[in-house]
Amino acid sequence: MKADVHAPASAVALSCGEPVIRVEDLKTYFFTRDGVVRAVDGVSYHVMAGETLGVVGESGCGKSMTALSILGLVPKPAGRIVGGRVLLDGRDLVHASEAEMQALRGNEISMIFQEPMTSLNPVLTIGQQIAEALMLHQKLPKRAAMARAREMLELVRIPDSARRVHEYPHQFSGGMRQRAMIAMALACNPRVLLADEPTTALDVTIQAQILELMLELQEKTGTAIIFITHDLGVIAETARRVVVMYAGRKVEEASVAALFETPLHPYTVGLLRSVPSLEPDSDDGRRRRLTEIPGMVPSLLDIPPGCRFAPRCPFATEECVAAEPPLTEHRPGQWAACWHTDRVEATFDA
Amino acid sequence: MSDLTIKDVDVAGAIPRRGRVMEFVRRHPTVVLGGGLLGVLIFVSLAAPLLTQYDPLRLNVIERLQPPSERHLFGTDAYGRDIFSRTLYGGRVSIVVGLGVATLSILIGCVIGLVSGFFRRLDAVIMRFMDGLMAIPGVLLAIAMMALLRPSLFVVVIALTVTEVPRVVRLVRALTLTIREQPYVEAAISGGTRAPRLLVFHILPNMVPPLIVQATYICALAVLGEATLSFLGVGVPPEIPSWGNIIAESRLLVQRAIWTIAFPGLFLGLMVLAINMLGDGLRDLFDPRLSRKS
Amino acid sequence: MWAYLVRRILATIPVLLVVAVVVFLLVNLAPGDPAALLVGDDARTEDIERVRQRLGLDQPLPVRFVHWVGDLAQGNLGNSVLNSRPVLDLILQRLEPTASLAILSIIIAIVIAIPLGILAAWNAGKAIDRGVMVFAVLSFSFPVFLVGYLLMYVFSLYWRILPVQGYTPLAQGLGPWLANLILPSVALGLVFSALLARMTRSTMIEVLNEDYIRTARAKGLATRPILFRHALKNAAVPIVTTIGVAFAALIGGVVVTESVFAIPGVGRLTIEAVLQRDYPVVQGVVLFAAFACVMVNLVIDLSYTFFDPRIRY
Numbered sequence: 001m002k003a004d005v006h007a008p009a010s011a012v013a014l015s016c017g018e019p020v021i022r023v024e025d026l027k028t029y030f031f032t033r034d035g036v037v038r039a040v041d042g043v044s045y046h047v048m049a050g051e052t053l054g055v056v057g058e059s060g061c062g063k064s065m066t067a068l069s070i071l072g073l074v075p076k077p078a079g080r081i082v083g084g085r086v087l088l089d090g091r092d093l094v095h096a097s098e099a100e101m102q103a104l105r106g107n108e109i110s111m112i113f114q115e116p117m118t119s120l121n122p123v124l125t126i127g128q129q130i131a132e133a134l135m136l137h138q139k140l141p142k143r144a145a146m147a148r149a150r151e152m153l154e155l156v157r158i159p160d161s162a163r164r165v166h167e168y169p170h171q172f173s174g175g176m177r178q179r180a181m182i183a184m185a186l187a188c189n190p191r192v193l194l195a196d197e198p199t200t201a202l203d204v205t206i207q208a209q210i211l212e213l214m215l216e217l218q219e220k221t222g223t224a225i226i227f228i229t230h231d232l233g234v235i236a237e238t239a240r241r242v243v244v245m246y247a248g249r250k251v252e253e254a255s256v257a258a259l260f261e262t263p264l265h266p267y268t269v270g271l272l273r274s275v276p277s278l279e280p281d282s283d284d285g286r287r288r289r290l291t292e293i294p295g296m297v298p299s300l301l302d303i304p305p306g307c308r309f310a311p312r313c314p315f316a317t318e319e320c321v322a323a324e325p326p327l328t329e330h331r332p333g334q335w336a337a338c339w340h341t342d343r344v345e346a347t348f349d350a
Numbered sequence: 351m352s353d354l355t356i357k358d359v360d361v362a363g364a365i366p367r368r369g370r371v372m373e374f375v376r377r378h379p380t381v382v383l384g385g386g387l388l389g390v391l392i393f394v395s396l397a398a399p400l401l402t403q404y405d406p407l408r409l410n411v412i413e414r415l416q417p418p419s420e421r422h423l424f425g426t427d428a429y430g431r432d433i434f435s436r437t438l439y440g441g442r443v444s445i446v447v448g449l450g451v452a453t454l455s456i457l458i459g460c461v462i463g464l465v466s467g468f469f470r471r472l473d474a475v476i477m478r479f480m481d482g483l484m485a486i487p488g489v490l491l492a493i494a495m496m497a498l499l500r501p502s503l504f505v506v507v508i509a510l511t512v513t514e515v516p517r518v519v520r521l522v523r524a525l526t527l528t529i530r531e532q533p534y535v536e537a538a539i540s541g542g543t544r545a546p547r548l549l550v551f552h553i554l555p556n557m558v559p560p561l562i563v564q565a566t567y568i569c570a571l572a573v574l575g576e577a578t579l580s581f582l583g584v585g586v587p588p589e590i591p592s593w594g595n596i597i598a599e600s601r602l603l604v605q606r607a608i609w610t611i612a613f614p615g616l617f618l619g620l621m622v623l624a625i626n627m628l629g630d631g632l633r634d635l636f637d638p639r640l641s642r643k644s
Numbered sequence: 645m646w647a648y649l650v651r652r653i654l655a656t657i658p659v660l661l662v663v664a665v666v667v668f669l670l671v672n673l674a675p676g677d678p679a680a681l682l683v684g685d686d687a688r689t690e691d692i693e694r695v696r697q698r699l700g701l702d703q704p705l706p707v708r709f710v711h712w713v714g715d716l717a718q719g720n721l722g723n724s725v726l727n728s729r730p731v732l733d734l735i736l737q738r739l740e741p742t743a744s745l746a747i748l749s750i751i752i753a754i755v756i757a758i759p760l761g762i763l764a765a766w767n768a769g770k771a772i773d774r775g776v777m778v779f780a781v782l783s784f785s786f787p788v789f790l791v792g793y794l795l796m797y798v799f800s801l802y803w804r805i806l807p808v809q810g811y812t813p814l815a816q817g818l819g820p821w822l823a824n825l826i827l828p829s830v831a832l833g834l835v836f837s838a839l840l841a842r843m844t845r846s847t848m849i850e851v852l853n854e855d856y857i858r859t860a861r862a863k864g865l866a867t868r869p870i871l872f873r874h875a876l877k878n879a880a881v882p883i884v885t886t887i888g889v890a891f892a893a894l895i896g897g898v899v900v901t902e903s904v905f906a907i908p909g910v911g912r913l914t915i916e917a918v919l920q921r922d923y924p925v926v927q928g929v930v931l932f933a934a935f936a937c938v939m940v941n942l943v944i945d946l947s948y949t950f951f952d953p954r955i956r957y
Contacts, residue, residue: 119856132865
């Protein structure tokens, strides 16, 4: 049976062993009239129980599409998973039937999305939308499901839950709606929560509350979280390990501390430098200027040979354009796909 | 699952002229099909004197109610008139009505709609009036107008125009409201452009694609409307052959001489179908987002 | 909630007023003598004079209008020129066949169009979708009377399984009533369903692209609950609105269908009245029909609150 909500011990036991979910060399392509878009082009990562993995990258780098691919929600007919595996308990989800996937979604693997405004159905009550998952996956009768829905609202700290459970989304504020979405996603105690930019559309103060809530719930339930965002600041607060994606590929993977202190990939450096910092630069005592990464993300239709980041990379050489660097463990527990990580290390100043 | 081999579609370089035309046909079949069919129908109607030697109005009672044959391609009606000839000439009425109503209603609707969308004070009054007009079923309004005025081709056009104008006004008004919020309109206003110039040269040109699409739909409705009115006996006077007229006269012949109804009916349906297809195709052409939702 | 109701009802009054104005202007501004129109061409001059005085035609337009509207409000639509019977009575007498035809046609249209529209939307871009769209465009392009004659030819004249024309009142049995109404309502319903199917399809496609449908999928819901519990309710408002707007067009179709199938309804009454220059009847029918349209749209307006909880001021 599924792990009980109040038994974090089992979650700890799992975390010492196999990952809850493992993505291996996943490839999701879109077949359009203008060509093939390689949205996800050989991405691999894994998460342990009770752990939060951060997935960082700009819009269009494939981080959201990877999550949708895990759930089998790639927009058809143009999109299709063309290679790789997604292993949950040794089962390959890529080959699972639609019925099998439907049994998993909202049950073992849940997903929450960026826009709480539009992600909830306006014509159904919050309670109905939470209860729906419970009735479907846990086969609860309606009354029990609604009662549990109320409990979930309390769990995510929505006040006056008895009344709120019968209200409609438009009667909730943005932050409350996102809490409701979290309640809906966690209702059936999923093993994995895919969070796709859950706080991006919210005010900064609400952001902090939601993040705190998510971490708290994770401690209680032992759910593994894959936290997708473009905001490094949020990653710093929530994740234990980070994966950096660029143009459909993973370019760096490290623990949070290592990523921020000793990034190995030029793109990561670029991302870090584009985060405003209030601290003065150690060199001249003045505050560091924000630098942007010049150029644009390449069109995924027409990927140049060699390293994908080369056109925008300050460290690029002919070698970079000629051959694509493989992902190598340049430091213990830290991988990067770059030919010149030594130069990056040397120049980077945290 | 093994990786698939991907054949990248390469659209590099200039496409030769003929290739571009074929590409257009491939991408927008409805426009080509609808436009082509319409073109054929218009052509045969206008070229009627060349295609048939029979006078559509000439009675020839000896040859009445003959099924389609070599002499009479579509057969003859109760008075011996050649149906093929009447069908071809009947198309002219539909063309005139269709084009006339479409053009007039767009023109009038634009004027009223632009004014309504631009001048707030007049807007409320105008829209109320349009709402009221739209509450009266079109056919009934047209029938009432035909009852009051002496029936003729011109009056049919006028009556059908009146029933279509409110919809155009609604569309133009909505478009005007959106377009006037655009920065280039603000720029023009602050540059000193006065209202009439503004409306005609800045706002109106940006509405052309949806107006064209709407015009085709109105054209189709007008052709159907005229046929309906004529069928009911309150449309084009019987001296002028129109598809609706022809069918009306052959009401009692459904069993005995189905060809008197089938052929004009077929042409009527084909023409409206062609116009509708053209309209759908143009709509997809101007805003491909609307068609490719999946 | 009640305030909303009252407000919507009050909102219909200006529209009805405009309808009255339009009809009034139609009669009074058209060439010819309004009195002669309302009395009949072959009445004697003294009669026309008398009517002119009674109608107060020597009085200014606005005053006449007010009197006339007063009459309307009391249900007085004038009298027929041919038989001097009140127009309203004539209409009410013919109402059953017309209403039967209209209601049956709407039901058939809904039964055909909505499932087809949903099917097309769910399979957007695939063969089924294209098939439904082709069907819709075809139905839309052929006039109602043609479809009617086609059905009549096949079912009544060739196969002889249904009566050719005419109408049997409901009181004489459900079977005969349906037998007469099936062909005309299918003809009308088919054409009406084309419009409705297109609208259903495009609305459902829009709804299915919304974020909350993605959320529903992410919860593991299967096709049927997504379509019916989540999507359809959101699509209901535009779809139902289309039914209301198309009601006006439906009335036009009813007139034609009654003509084809010789159903003694209000439509036939109107055509006869026009051909015999019985103008008060024509005017009365126009007013009655417009009133019916406005009422139907009001009911539909009020129904929105059932579908969309956000509409509840």
